[in-house]
Amino acid sequence: MAITYTSGEQVEVYRFSIPATVLVPLAALFLQAWLPLRFSFFTVFDLPLLVVIGFATARRNPLAGLVTGGLIGIVQDALTHQPIGLYGISKTVVGFGASSLGIKLDVENAGARFLLTIFFYVVHEIVYFLIARGLVGLHMAWSWPHEFLSGVANAVLGVLVFMLLDRLKQRT
Amino acid sequence: MDVLGRYRNLVVLVGVLFAQVLGLAVQVRRTTDNEPTRLIRIWAVGTVTPLERLLMWTQTSTGNLWHNYFYLRGVRAENRSLKAQIERMSLEQVRMSQDADQARRLQALLAFKEQFISQTMAAQVIGSSGSELSRSVYIDKGEHDGIKPDMAVITVDGIVGKVLRVYRSTSLVLLIDDQTSGVGSILDKTRLQGILRGTPSGELVLEKVMSDETVSPGELVLTSGGDGIFPKGLLVGRVTKASPGSELFLNIRVRPAADLSKLEEVLVVTKIDERQAQPDQTGAARAVDILAERLPGVPSKPETDKTAAPDAAKSAPEAATTVTTTKPATTKPVPTTTPTTAPATAPGTAAAKPAIPAIPDSSSKTKAPPPQVSVNGDTTPPRKTATSSSASSTAPSAGTAAIKTVSKPVKTATDPKPQPALEDNPH
Numbered sequence: 001m002a003i004t005y006t007s008g009e010q011v012e013v014y015r016f017s018i019p020a021t022v023l024v025p026l027a028a029l030f031l032q033a034w035l036p037l038r039f040s041f042f043t044v045f046d047l048p049l050l051v052v053i054g055f056a057t058a059r060r061n062p063l064a065g066l067v068t069g070g071l072i073g074i075v076q077d078a079l080t081h082q083p084i085g086l087y088g089i090s091k092t093v094v095g096f097g098a099s100s101l102g103i104k105l106d107v108e109n110a111g112a113r114f115l116l117t118i119f120f121y122v123v124h125e126i127v128y129f130l131i132a133r134g135l136v137g138l139h140m141a142w143s144w145p146h147e148f149l150s151g152v153a154n155a156v157l158g159v160l161v162f163m164l165l166d167r168l169k170q171r172t
Numbered sequence: 173m174d175v176l177g178r179y180r181n182l183v184v185l186v187g188v189l190f191a192q193v194l195g196l197a198v199q200v201r202r203t204t205d206n207e208p209t210r211l212i213r214i215w216a217v218g219t220v221t222p223l224e225r226l227l228m229w230t231q232t233s234t235g236n237l238w239h240n241y242f243y244l245r246g247v248r249a250e251n252r253s254l255k256a257q258i259e260r261m262s263l264e265q266v267r268m269s270q271d272a273d274q275a276r277r278l279q280a281l282l283a284f285k286e287q288f289i290s291q292t293m294a295a296q297v298i299g300s301s302g303s304e305l306s307r308s309v310y311i312d313k314g315e316h317d318g319i320k321p322d323m324a325v326i327t328v329d330g331i332v333g334k335v336l337r338v339y340r341s342t343s344l345v346l347l348i349d350d351q352t353s354g355v356g357s358i359l360d361k362t363r364l365q366g367i368l369r370g371t372p373s374g375e376l377v378l379e380k381v382m383s384d385e386t387v388s389p390g391e392l393v394l395t396s397g398g399d400g401i402f403p404k405g406l407l408v409g410r411v412t413k414a415s416p417g418s419e420l421f422l423n424i425r426v427r428p429a430a431d432l433s434k435l436e437e438v439l440v441v442t443k444i445d446e447r448q449a450q451p452d453q454t455g456a457a458r459a460v461d462i463l464a465e466r467l468p469g470v471p472s473k474p475e476t477d478k479t480a481a482p483d484a485a486k487s488a489p490e491a492a493t494t495v496t497t498t499k500p501a502t503t504k505p506v507p508t509t510t511p512t513t514a515p516a517t518a519p520g521t522a523a524a525k526p527a528i529p530a531i532p533d534s535s536s537k538t539k540a541p542p543p544q545v546s547v548n549g550d551t552t553p554p555r556k557t558a559t560s561s562s563a564s565s566t567a568p569s570a571g572t573a574a575i576k577t578v579s580k581p582v583k584t585a586t587d588p589k590p591q592p593a594l595e596d597n598p599h
Contacts, residue, residue, distance in 0.1 A: 078216030080306035
C-alpha cells in the first residue's frame with residue numbers, strides 16, 4: 001500500500017497499441033456522455049480524466065502525458081457548450097503531472113493509484129475552477145467536501161479502470 | 173540551448189498551456205450568437221454521437237421487442253384503467269373546449285395576438301455533455317430534419333430548453349437549468365414576470381421579481397413569451413421557495429415540471445404561428461353576450477324571442493325596427509341613432525329580437541319574463557333583478573343595472589362617428 005520511491009532505472013515504461021490509444025479515450029468520452037442519461041449521479045465521475053491518469057502513469061512520459069491529456073480534454077470540451085480549452089488545459093496539467101509523478105513513484109499498486117487519483121482529481125478541479133472563473137467568467141461555487149468526496153468516488157472507479165488498462169499495456 | 177533541453181518538458185507544457193489559454197481567450201471574446209460551429213466540435217460530435225445513436229437504437233429495439241411481444245402482463249388492467257381515464261378526460265375536454273371557445277371570442281374582441289405551436293418534431297435524447305457544468309443534451313434530429321438554433325424544446329410535462337447548436341443529424345440542446353440559460357417567465361396567479369435562470373448546482377431561480385411582491389410556494393411558473401423562444405403559457409415548473417434575496421429582488425427557487433435528469437423523448441417546436449384570434453362565427457360577438465352565456469339556466473333563444481318581442485314591439489316600435497337592422501358584428505360599426513329612439517334609461521325598451529336569452533327567474537317561473545334592455549340592437553340581461561315581478565317597466569333596479577353595463581354606447585349616441593361593438597367590452 002505504501003508509495004515507494006524508485007529510481008529511473010527501476011521504473012518500467014509501458015506503451016499502448018494504436019487501437020487502444022484511440023479507442024479507449026473514445027469509449028471513455030462516449031460513456032461519459034451517455035451514462036448520465038441513465039444514471040444522473042454519473043456526472044460526478046470523470047472517466048476521461050481517469051483514462052488520462054491511467055495512460056500518463058503507465059507511459060511515464062511527460063510529453064506524451066500532456067499531449068494525451070490535452071487532446072482528450074479538448075474533445076471533451078467540444079461535446080459541451082462551453083468554450084474549448086477548459087477541460088483541455090486542466091487535463092494537460094494532469095497528464096503532465098501524472099506522468100512526471102509516475103517516473104518517481106511506484107504507481108502499480110491499488111493504494112497508490114487510489115491516492116494519486118484523488119490528488120489529481122482535486123488538481124483538475126482546481127485548475128478548471130480557476131480558468132472557468134478567471135478567464136471565462138462562469139459563476140462557480142467551490143466546495144471542498146464535495147470535491148473531496150467526488151475525488152474518492154473517482155478514485156474507486158479509477159482503480160477498476162486502471163486494472164482494465166493494465167490488460168492493454170505492453171512492455172517497451 | 174542546454175537550458176531548453178534540460179527543461180524541455182516544462183517548456184512544452186508551458187507552450188501547450190499558453191496556446192490553449194490564448195485560444196480560450198479568443199473564444200470568450202468572440203462569443204456571439206451567430207458564431208459558426210468549430211470544426212473540432214463537428215468532429216467530436218460526429219465521432220461520439222453515432223455510437224450513442226446505435227446504442228440508443230439497440231436499447232429501444234430490445235425494449236420494444238420485450239414490452240410489445242413478451243412482457244404483456246397487466247395489459248388488461250392497464251387497458252381498463254386507460255379507458256376510464258379516457259372517459260374522464262372526455263368530460264373534461266368538453267368543459268375545456270367550451271372555455272377555449274369563450275377565450276377565443278374574448279381574445280378576438282380584444283384583438284389579441286397569440287402564438288400557437290403549430291408544428292413540433294419528436295426527437296430522442298441520445299447523449300449529454302457529460303459535465304456538471306454544461307447542462308445540455310444531444311438529440312437525434314439535426315439540420316437534415318429542419319432543426320434550427322433557438323428552437324424551443326419541450327416535453328408534455330413542461331419546457332426543457334432550446335436548441336443551441338445544430339449539426340448534420342444531431343443537435344445540442346441547452347437545458348433550462350444551465351447557468352447560461354435564461355427563460356422569460358411569469359407566475360401563474362400573481363402574473364409577476366421574471367427571468368428563470370439556472371445555477372451552477374443545477375437549480376432554477378426566478379430572478380428580477382421585486383422583494384415587495386408576495387410569492388407563495390406551489391405557485392405555477394409559465395413561460396411569458398418575452399424571450400422570443402418559448403411561446404407564452406407553457407408550463408415551466410412550480411415555486412418551491414420564495415425568500416428575500418439580495419438587493420431589491422426575491423430569491424425564488426423553482427422546481428422544473430419536466431424531469432431534466434431523465435429525458436428520453438422531447439418535442440422540438442419547429443413552427444410557431446402568430447395569429448390574431450378569430451371569433452367563433454356561430455357565437456355572439458359582444459362581450460356582454462359572452463358573459464351572459466356563462467350564467468346558468470339560460471333558456472333557448474327562440475323562447476325568449478317569443479316572450480320578449482311583443483312586449484318590446486309595443487313599447488318601442490322604433491327601437492324594434494332599428495334593432496332588427498343593426499345587430500352588430502364584432503367589427504361592424506354601431507349606428508349612433510338607436511339610443512335617441514330607444515333610451516337606455518327606460519327598461520321598457522326591450523329589444524324585439526334580443527341577441528341573448530334573458531335570465532330566468534328562479535322564483536317566478538310562471539310570471540312574465542324578466543326585463544331586457546336594448547341598446548344598439550343588443551340586449552343585456554338584468555342579472556341582479558331576476559326576481560323582479562314586472563318585465564316591462566316596473567323594475568327600476570333592473571334598468572339601473574342594465575344601464576351600467578351599456579353606458580358606453582349610450583354615451584356615444586351623439587357622436588357622429590361609428591363606434592365598434594368592442595366598446596361594449598367592459599375591459
